[in-house]
Amino acid sequence: MKIRLSLLSFIFAFLACYSHSEEIDKLHFSFGVIADCQYCNIKTSKDAKRQYALSKRKLADCVENLNQIDLEFVVHLGDFIDRDFSSFKEILPIFNRLRTRSYHVLGNHDFSVADELKSKVPKVLGLNKKYYQFRSHGYRFLVLDGNDISLHAYPLSDPRKKYAEDYHKALPSGTPLWNGALGKVQLDWLKTELQAAEKVGDNVIIFCHFPVYPENIHNLWNAGEVLSSIRRFKNVVAYMNGHNHAGGYGFFDGQHFLTLKGMVDSHESAYSVVNVYRDRLEISGFGRQKDMSLTINSSE
Numbered sequence: 001m002k003i004r005l006s007l008l009s010f011i012f013a014f015l016a017c018y019s020h021s022e023e024i025d026k027l028h029f030s031f032g033v034i035a036d037c038q039y040c041n042i043k044t045s046k047d048a049k050r051q052y053a054l055s056k057r058k059l060a061d062c063v064e065n066l067n068q069i070d071l072e073f074v075v076h077l078g079d080f081i082d083r084d085f086s087s088f089k090e091i092l093p094i095f096n097r098l099r100t101r102s103y104h105v106l107g108n109h110d111f112s113v114a115d116e117l118k119s120k121v122p123k124v125l126g127l128n129k130k131y132y133q134f135r136s137h138g139y140r141f142l143v144l145d146g147n148d149i150s151l152h153a154y155p156l157s158d159p160r161k162k163y164a165e166d167y168h169k170a171l172p173s174g175t176p177l178w179n180g181a182l183g184k185v186q187l188d189w190l191k192t193e194l195q196a197a198e199k200v201g202d203n204v205i206i207f208c209h210f211p212v213y214p215e216n217i218h219n220l221w222n223a224g225e226v227l228s229s230i231r232r233f234k235n236v237v238a239y240m241n242g243h244n245h246a247g248g249y250g251f252f253d254g255q256h257f258l259t260l261k262g263m264v265d266s267h268e269s270a271y272s273v274v275n276v277y278r279d280r281l282e283i284s285g286f287g288r289q290k291d292m293s294l295t296i297n298s299s300e
Contacts, residue, residue, distance in 0.1 A: 027275055029137045032066045032074035032100075034059075034271045035242030036262030038109055039091040040082035050245075050264050052082050056091060058269040058287075063097050065286070069273060071100045072136050077242035077260060078107025078146075078209030080125065085113040088124050106130055106145050107209040107243065108152045108178050115155035131186055133193055137276070139237075140202040142193055146210035146220055150180040171221055179210055179243075181221040187229060194233045203296070206230065206239040213257040214250035218243050231255065237296050238281060247289070256281070256294045263287075 039055040066074055076095065081087035095102065104125040111118050122130055130145035147153040151168065154161040168175065182190070197204050212223040220226055230236050231253045238256040245262030247270075261270040269287035283292040 025277065027277060029072045030070065030273055030275045031072050032069070032271065032273050033077065033240060033260055034062060034074065034263060035077040035260035036079040036107070036245055036264050037076065037091065037095075038079045038082045038262065038264035040084060040087050041090060042082075049266070050082075050262075051267060052264060054267065055264050056094065058263055059091065059094050060097075062263070062269060062271050062286070063094060066271075066273070067097070067099050071273070073101040073103060073134075074098050075103045075141075075143075075207055076105065077207060077240065078105040079109040079242060079262075079264075080104065080107065081112070082109050082264070083112040085117045085120070085124075092124070103134070103141075103143060103207075105143055105207050105209050105242075106147050106153075108147060108150065108180060111147065111150070111152040115157075118153060118155055131189065135202065138202060139276070140193065140197040140204050142190065142204060142206045144182060144190065144206060144208040144226075145186065146180045146182065146208050148181060148183040148186050149221070151177050153180070167221070175221065176217055179218065179221055182226055187225065190226070191229055194230065194236065198233055198235055202235065204233065204236045206236065208239070208241045210243050211241045211248065211257065211259050212239060213252055214248070216244060216248065218259075227252075234297065238294060249292070254297060258283070258292070258294070261289050 037055045037059050038052060040052040042052050044051055081091060104127060110121050113121065131143055133140055133142050149164050149167050151164050194204060210220045211218055212220055212226045234254060236255050238258060240258045240260065242260055242262060244259050245265045247261035248259035250257040260272060263270050266288065270289040271286050272289050273284045275282040275284060279296050281294040285291050
């Protein structure tokens with residue numbers, strides 16, 4: 001009898017272990033990420049770092065490939081164009097061929113248009129709000145607007161332009177003009193969303209055009225403040241951004257900070273598919289973007 005009970009215990013333990021292992025290795029869902037398409041119909045030399053006009057072909061190839069993959073959504077992390085409002089008309093129809101849901105993050109170059117057209121940029125990208133959230137499969141995705149305080153996003157006559165100038169003057173000498181910051185209202189919204197996600201048990205992934213970690217000249221002007229807002233929430237899995245075309249990575253307090261490489265750079269493309277598992281994010285990179293495995297809720 002004892003031998004029979006021991007055998008049954010072993011079988012049950014094995015099945016439980018197998019079931020747990022199977023759950024961990026089960027793909028929950030996938031989504032696509034593109035950074036800095038930055039299209040503009042201008043000629044550059046073959047050796048130029050940024051090949052603006054080639055982004056049209058690169059994006060078309062990217063969309064065709066992503067349409068062959070079962071994706072929950074695709075997000076573009078800002079700088080969809082490099083300049084000129086007319087660029088949207090040329091590049092948006094290609095992006096809109098995606099067969100799944102798609103989202104845009106606002107970048108600094110998206111506002112490199114005539115003053116009278118700056119206010120139309122969010123609408124042309126299909127945005128009712130500059131920062132927003134959406135949910136899927138137990139995840140809450142928070143899309144931030146790093147141009148909230150910006151020297152690019154507002155016309156010269158807008159009081160927010162003057163506010164940004166004064167804000168930048170108060171920063172350390174040499175702080176780049178081409179970054180931006182989150183304003184107080186948006187920071188309060190971010191904290192409220194993080195608290196709401198924590199309350200219902202959602203994991204969180206944050207999208208922004210600008211990085212916040214590690215230290216870099218491309219970071220948000222108030223990167224430290226944003227980092228302080230999110231670091232205490234253990235359900236924040238990752239912060240993903242573009243802006244620094246070279247890409248980058250940091251790990252801090254159990255949270256991953258991933259800068260995706262810019263599609264516009266070089267003759268080779270760059271984009272990713274993020275495969276979400278219970279215990280990790282598997283990044284499948286295309287072109288210049290490398291593969292990565294990011295463990296969830298660990299201390300590396």
